[in-house]
Amino acid sequence: MAERIAVVKGCRYVDEVIGDAPLAIDHSWIEQHQIDLVIHSDDLSEELEIRMYKIPIEMGIYRTVTYTPAISTTDIIKRCKVATN
Numbered sequence: 001m002a003e004r005i006a007v008v009k010g011c012r013y014v015d016e017v018i019g020d021a022p023l024a025i026d027h028s029w030i031e032q033h034q035i036d037l038v039i040h041s042d043d044l045s046e047e048l049e050i051r052m053y054k055i056p057i058e059m060g061i062y063r064t065v066t067y068t069p070a071i072s073t074t075d076i077i078k079r080c081k082v083a084t085n
Helices: 002-009 027-032 046-059 073-084
Strands: 038-041 062-065
Touching: 002 073, 027 046, 038 046, 046 062
Parallel strands: 038 062
Antiparallel strands: none
């Protein structure tokens, strides 16, 4: 998670990254953290997307980005293991 957070923080248009956010976010959590935009990759099923992001979708602040299969958590973990051995 730390590597992903670092990558997103490095994006020019990102103001803040909140790690360990809940899977399903509600209106009060969005307001508490002053969230302007909620983004996820486009690899979720419609059912899961609605279950997790119903409120941001209704608020009009939910966007998707293209999923990149070449970048995976499994590969990041493998790289970390090789680097420590």
